[in-house]
Amino acid sequence: MTQTQPAAILTFRDEVAALKRQRILDAAADLFYSHGYSNTTLDAVGEQLGFSKAFVYTNYGSKQQLLAEICTHGVTGVHEEVRHALDLGLETRPTLTVLMDRYVNAVLEHQKYIAVYVREEKSLLPEDAVRVSGLRRAFFATIADFIAKGTAEGVFQTTDPHMAALTLGGAVTWTTFWYRDTGRLDRKTIAREITRNANRMLGVSPGGGA
Amino acid sequence: MTQTQPAAILTFRDEVAALKRQRILDAAADLFYSHGYSNTTLDAVGEQLGFSKAFVYTNYGSKQQLLAEICTHGVTGVHEEVRHALDLGLETRPTLTVLMDRYVNAVLEHQKYIAVYVREEKSLLPEDAVRVSGLRRAFFATIADFIAKGTAEGVFQTTDPHMAALTLGGAVTWTTFWYRDTGRLDRKTIAREITRNANRMLGVSPGGGA
Numbered sequence: 001m002t003q004t005q006p007a008a009i010l011t012f013r014d015e016v017a018a019l020k021r022q023r024i025l026d027a028a029a030d031l032f033y034s035h036g037y038s039n040t041t042l043d044a045v046g047e048q049l050g051f052s053k054a055f056v057y058t059n060y061g062s063k064q065q066l067l068a069e070i071c072t073h074g075v076t077g078v079h080e081e082v083r084h085a086l087d088l089g090l091e092t093r094p095t096l097t098v099l100m101d102r103y104v105n106a107v108l109e110h111q112k113y114i115a116v117y118v119r120e121e122k123s124l125l126p127e128d129a130v131r132v133s134g135l136r137r138a139f140f141a142t143i144a145d146f147i148a149k150g151t152a153e154g155v156f157q158t159t160d161p162h163m164a165a166l167t168l169g170g171a172v173t174w175t176t177f178w179y180r181d182t183g184r185l186d187r188k189t190i191a192r193e194i195t196r197n198a199n200r201m202l203g204v205s206p207g208g209g210a
Numbered sequence: 211m212t213q214t215q216p217a218a219i220l221t222f223r224d225e226v227a228a229l230k231r232q233r234i235l236d237a238a239a240d241l242f243y244s245h246g247y248s249n250t251t252l253d254a255v256g257e258q259l260g261f262s263k264a265f266v267y268t269n270y271g272s273k274q275q276l277l278a279e280i281c282t283h284g285v286t287g288v289h290e291e292v293r294h295a296l297d298l299g300l301e302t303r304p305t306l307t308v309l310m311d312r313y314v315n316a317v318l319e320h321q322k323y324i325a326v327y328v329r330e331e332k333s334l335l336p337e338d339a340v341r342v343s344g345l346r347r348a349f350f351a352t353i354a355d356f357i358a359k360g361t362a363e364g365v366f367q368t369t370d371p372h373m374a375a376l377t378l379g380g381a382v383t384w385t386t387f388w389y390r391d392t393g394r395l396d397r398k399t400i401a402r403e404i405t406r407n408a409n410r411m412l413g414v415s416p417g418g419g420a
Contacts, residue, residue, distance in 0.1 A: 036332035038248035118387065119329040122246035157410065163395065163403035170384025171377040177328065178376060185373065193373040200367065201411035 021059050023049055025073060028066050033112035037067060037120045067120060068128040074113030075132060079139045081106035086146060092155045093204055099146065100168070100198045104191035107172050108179055115176040140165050147202065157203030168198050231269050233259055235283060238276045243322035247277060247330045277330060278338035284323030285342060289349045291316035296352070302360045303414055309356065310378070310408045314401035317382050318389055325386040350375050357412065367413030378408050 027048045031040040042063055046053045060066040085099040107114055121129060140162075148161035158164040171194055179190065199205070237258045241250040252273055256266045270276040295309040317324055331339060350372075358371035368374040381404055389400065409415070 034332075036248075038246075039332070119332075122244075122249070122329075159406060160399075160403050163400065164407060166384065166388060167381040167404055167407045170382070171380040174376065174380025174383055189370075190373065193370050194377055196369060197374060197377045197411050200413060201407050203410060 020051075020055075024051070024056055024059055024066070025069055029070050029112040029116055032067070032070065032116045032120065037063075037116070037123050042066070064123070064125050064128070067116070068124055068132065070113050071117040071121075071124065071128070071132045072135065074110045074117050075135045075139060077110050077113070078103065078106040079135070079142065082139070082142060086142070092150045092153055095146070096150065096156075096199060096202065096204065097195055099143075100172075100195040101191050103143075104172050104175065104194050105187060107175060108187045108190070111176045111179060114173060118173065118176070140169055143169060150202070155204065164202065167201070168194075171197070230261075230265075234261070234266055234269055234276070235279055239280050239322040239326055242277070242280065242326045242330065247273075247326070247333050252276070274333070274335050274338070277326070278334055278342065280323050281327040281331075281334065281338070281342045282345065284320045284327050285345045285349060287320050287323070288313065288316040289345070289352065292349070292352060296356060302363055302365045305356070306360065306366075306409060306412065306414065307405055309353075310382075310405040311401050314382050314385065314404050315397060317385055318397045318400065321386045321389060324383060328383070328386070350379055353379060360412070365414065374412065377411070378404075381407070 028045045042056050043053045046056045081102045082099055085102045144162045144165035147164045150156035151158050151161055238255045252266050253263045256263045291312040292309055295312045354372045354375035357374050360366035361368050361371055
């Protein structure tokens with residue numbers, strides 16, 4: 001019965017393995033976020049899930065590898081959402097609104113991942129720090145290129161597209177440091193307000209992108 | 211000759227003591243910023259200055275106290291600059307330009323202090339974390355109150371003054387994570403661009419505040 005494993009079973013096993021890896025990543029991001037990287041052990045990550053430390057080690061060779069995965073997952077997760085907005089093929093004005101809305105929501109969904117990256121960059125191995133920093137720069141270049149294109153078209157008003165990208169990026173990233181599930185503003189409102197601010201900042205009349 | 215110490219000598223001694231404390235703070239901020247808080251010892255802080263560890267301990271009882279001082283110094287240093295801009299008594303539009311320009315420059319001057327605060331908040335003692343968080347909230351309230359006042363006057367256009375303050379605050383704070391002395395943009399240019407973006411974001415025509 002186990003001589004030849006049907007593809008469906010292998011796929012299911014892969015799915016379970018991927019799910020377990022994601023659970024480990026989520027638990028680690030949660031603990032690094034709440035207690036700090038240096039105060040968290042791989043044992044604690046396993047305990048939180050009812051997994052053994054050995055199981056965590058089998059999936060992630062070291063705490064530093066786990067941290068590198070968290071940082072990578074945060075940046076690429078947000079970049080994919082922004083890329084998706086750009087690939088919708090809408091005109092520049094509505095693209096700005098969709099892009100900013102998705103960007104803010106993606107950052108808030110990955111809040112712990114992003115906050116851990118910003119805080120713990122110095123704890124990454126040098127080669128991981130360089131690699132993730134490259135991913136981050138590529139992400140900001142995507143935003144800057146979009147703003148430069150909109151400026152060239154005369155849709156946006158800005159004197160330095162890259163500085164505009166960093167200004168908006170800072171506004172969005174900063175939400176990971178003050179947003180609380182129990183706070184006055186819910187995610188939808190935060191995304192709407194930052195999107196409005198981005199429209200005004202780029203000289204697009206509010207509502208123009210809707 | 212030493213029986214009664216003239217006030218001038220005492221004052222000079224106080225100045226020297228204050229200078230030494232500031233040197234320790236700068237060196238610690240530098241090391242925490244470059245290597246991370248958990249990877250830095252008080253010995254290393256003393257060594258960097260040619261001071262003994264005992265001397266560092268005499269001035270700051272523990273590494274955690276030193277961290278709390280760094281966080282406090284960063285937030286209050288920036289708040290004082292912004293407060294100064296508000297106290298000039300200018301009209302609302304030029305106040306925005308002066309305030310943003312001073313705000314960005316103050317954050318870049320305190321780059322290491324602010325970055326260490328953002329990264330190492332979880333390493334603060336709980337009572338210090340609460341106290342510094344209160345200082346940070348008071349600072350953002352100062353910005354939000356100014357934006358609310360300008361909105362009530364009809365000078366600024368914004369739907370949520372507090373969100374506008376957080377948007378601008380995020381943009382400015384984020385500079386501490388990407389600004390490099392050797393980068394393409396110097397401090398003056400960064401301050402000018404973010405100030406322009408703030409003016410547009412609040413619906414003030416560029417140059418209107420100059």
